[in-house]
Amino acid sequence: xxxxxxxxxxxxxxxxxxxxxxxxxxxxxxxxxxxxxxxxxxxxxxxxxxxxxxxxxxxxxxxxxxxxxxxxxxxxxxxxxxxxxxxxxxxxxxxxxxxxxxxxxxxxxxxxxxxxxxxxxxxxxxxxxxxxxxxxxxxxxxxxxxxxxxxxxxxxxxxxxxxxxxxxxxxxxxxxxxxxxxxxxxxxxxxxxxxxxxxxxxxxxxxxxxxxxxxxxxxxxxxxxxxxxxxxxxxxxxxxxxxxxxxxxxxxxxxxxxxxxxxxxxxxxxxxxxxxxxxxxxxxxxxxxxxxxxxxxxxxxxxxxxxxxxxxxxxxxxxx
Amino acid sequence: xxxxxxxxxxxxxxxxxxxxxxxxxxxxxxxxxxxxxxxxxxxxxxxxxxxxxxxxxxxxxxxxxxxxxxxxxxxxxxxxxxxxxxxxxxxxxxxxxxxxxxxxxxxxxxxxxxxxxxxxxxxxxxxxxxxxxxxxxxxxxxxxxxxxxxxxxxxxxxxxxxxxxxxxxxxxxxxxxxxxxxxxxxxxxxxxxxxxxxxxxxxxxxxxxxxxxxxxxxxxxxxxxxxxxxxxxxxxxxxxxxxxxxxxxxxxxxxxxxxxxxxxxxxxxxxxxxxx
Numbered sequence: 001x002x003x004x005x006x007x008x009x010x011x012x013x014x015x016x017x018x019x020x021x022x023x024x025x026x027x028x029x030x031x032x033x034x035x036x037x038x039x040x041x042x043x044x045x046x047x048x049x050x051x052x053x054x055x056x057x058x059x060x061x062x063x064x065x066x067x068x069x070x071x072x073x074x075x076x077x078x079x080x081x082x083x084x085x086x087x088x089x090x091x092x093x094x095x096x097x098x099x100x101x102x103x104x105x106x107x108x109x110x111x112x113x114x115x116x117x118x119x120x121x122x123x124x125x126x127x128x129x130x131x132x133x134x135x136x137x138x139x140x141x142x143x144x145x146x147x148x149x150x151x152x153x154x155x156x157x158x159x160x161x162x163x164x165x166x167x168x169x170x171x172x173x174x175x176x177x178x179x180x181x182x183x184x185x186x187x188x189x190x191x192x193x194x195x196x197x198x199x200x201x202x203x204x205x206x207x208x209x210x211x212x213x214x215x216x217x218x219x220x221x222x223x224x225x226x227x228x229x230x231x232x233x234x235x236x237x238x239x240x241x242x243x244x245x246x247x248x249x250x251x252x253x254x255x256x257x258x259x260x261x262x263x264x265x266x267x268x269x270x271x272x273x274x275x276x277x278x279x280x281x282x283x284x285x286x287x288x289x290x291x292x293x294x295x296x297x298x299x300x301x302x303x304x305x306x307x308x309x310x311x312x313x314x315x316x317x318x319x320x
Numbered sequence: 321x322x323x324x325x326x327x328x329x330x331x332x333x334x335x336x337x338x339x340x341x342x343x344x345x346x347x348x349x350x351x352x353x354x355x356x357x358x359x360x361x362x363x364x365x366x367x368x369x370x371x372x373x374x375x376x377x378x379x380x381x382x383x384x385x386x387x388x389x390x391x392x393x394x395x396x397x398x399x400x401x402x403x404x405x406x407x408x409x410x411x412x413x414x415x416x417x418x419x420x421x422x423x424x425x426x427x428x429x430x431x432x433x434x435x436x437x438x439x440x441x442x443x444x445x446x447x448x449x450x451x452x453x454x455x456x457x458x459x460x461x462x463x464x465x466x467x468x469x470x471x472x473x474x475x476x477x478x479x480x481x482x483x484x485x486x487x488x489x490x491x492x493x494x495x496x497x498x499x500x501x502x503x504x505x506x507x508x509x510x511x512x513x514x515x516x517x518x519x520x521x522x523x524x525x526x527x528x529x530x531x532x533x534x535x536x537x538x539x540x541x542x543x544x545x546x547x548x549x550x551x552x553x554x555x556x557x558x559x560x561x562x563x564x565x566x567x568x569x570x571x572x573x574x575x576x577x578x579x580x581x582x583x584x585x586x587x588x589x590x591x592x593x594x595x596x
Contacts (some may be wrong), residue, residue, distance in 0.1 A: 031503070058497060058512075067574045070373045072389035085375035121460035151410060182497040183545065186390065210550060211575065216495065216514060216543040221560045221576045235550070238372055239558050239576035300372050302427035302445075303587075307410065311380040311596065317388035 064242035074281025082279035084295025093231035101269035112255035116194030204230035218244040286315035354437035355455040360511035367579035396568030403531025405596035415593035418447030419525035488522035535567035555581040
């Protein structure tokens with residue numbers, strides 16, 4: 001081999017080494033979200049760099065067991081009538097809740113009704129999460145979340161727009177996600193009317209839901225924030241924890257509508273405003289001020305304690 | 321002519337490579353960036369807890385014997401049933417429900433600041449408590465070392481002589497996403513945005529004001545996440561709290577508490593511990 005060819009090969013090797021050396025010594029970044037990478041000449045290299053640099057989050061795939069260490073009496077047996085503590089409802093929501101009758105659940109139209117996307121996190125159901133992967137690009141195009149007695153929620157990651165406001169509203173709504181560091185932030189619209197607590201507190205079909213999914217170790221924490229211009233005066237946030245349980249499975253739950261109560265056709269269980277005296281039973285039993293149990297944004301702020309004074313509750317939830 | 325071109329090419333390649341090599345050498349000699357300098361999110365400021373969960377156990381004093389939702393074992397329930405706030409007051413133990421495993425759940429404002437480049441400080445209105453979250457000596461470089469290796473203090477195992485306290489000893493580290501490795505597809509480790517804190521060396525206290533106990537053997541693991549801003553400008557701090565206590569709990573006790581960022585400390589109003 002001539003000197004010339006050797007020199008050229010050496011120079012070529014040195015030139016090829018430079019990018020690799022640079023790539024092996026990334027400077028620590030203060031930001032979890034890095035800027036777009038430089039576009040290279042090769043399509044394959046470009047894709048790989050995009051994948052490496054993108055804030056592509058984590059994999060939530062798995063079976064998740066709810067941990068009822070918060071609000072267990074509300075979430076498992078169900079909330080008491082008239083308990084609206086700490087929820088930023090307005091007067092319209094309060095009136096609807098105080099005219100609600102639990103036996104409405106026996107109506108055929110309600111028997112198989114699933115919890116909506118916003119409430120289901122607080123429901124008593126195990127959760128399964130899986131991802132949909134494009135077979136060609138290998139990009140995650142959607143996440144799916146499914147609970148017992150619920151619907152398959154799709155969370156689109158492919159950048160598609162939300163549909164027209166006049167598009168059909170569903171229990172799951174229409175959800176799109178994006179990564180913020182390794183937090184998955186999801187925006188949901190097109191929800192059918194639902195409830196923020198299953199004792200009659202309504203949530204309108206104009207509401208939107210923002211979720212932040214956080215995976216830390218084997219714990220999934222989800223912050224769910226509901227904005228409802230019809231029934232809430234402020235955003236309503238709840239944070240809920242699930243623990244990875246690879247032995248869990250979500251069984252099928254075929255729901256069949258039956259005639260539970262023999263009642264005249266067209267009758268909808270309800271109370272007229274101001275006639276349901278049972279809505280104060282919870283406050284009286286627990287020794288809480290009735291005005292506190294009526295809820296409203298004021299009740300979710302720490303300073304509300306100064307207003308109601310030092311109170312020791314009389315409630316002891318049934319041990320399970 | 322050909323040999324001149326070849327020589328020029330060699331020289332050009334070597335010269336081109338030198339700055340990168342030199343840069344790498346300089347970087348290796350620089351002291352690692354401090355945890356404060358590489359903070360992935362701004363955790364500092366005034367935050368207010370928003371009590372939309374567990375209202376009946378947080379905003380009022382729960383009834384004696386109301387330990388619903390907590391995975392207490394039989395020993396834990398027996399201990400909770402002996403709760404006597406007057407006895408605690410007399411013993412000077414009125415802060416038992418303000419220890420690290422419970423304090424983020426107590427309604428009120430908190431103030432987070434950097435005490436120094438390696439220590440985050442949390443002051444609470446409720447009970448006027450102070451928590452110090454110390455990054456370990458190695459955590460100037462993200463992803464180096466582990467809590468288990470360094471012991472809970474970050475500088476070695478805790479000795480029996482270390483005094484237990486309500487807030488215990490807290491070791492902090494920035495969480496990393498990804499482990500790296502693999503030629504393709506393996507994402508290099510980068511800050512996830514979360515702060516992980518492990519706290520031990522605790523004085524025995526209460527998970528709730530009504531005497532639901534945790535023991536001095538309890539270990540607390542927390543994940544702090546800053547979320548937002550939301551569309552309306554809200555910025556949230558979510559703290560996932562995991563308490564492990566072989567003495568009083570059947571399993572891990574999970575709660576997650578949310579705080580809304582405040583523009584300033586105008587409403588800051590510290591309050592003394594109360595036993596009931």
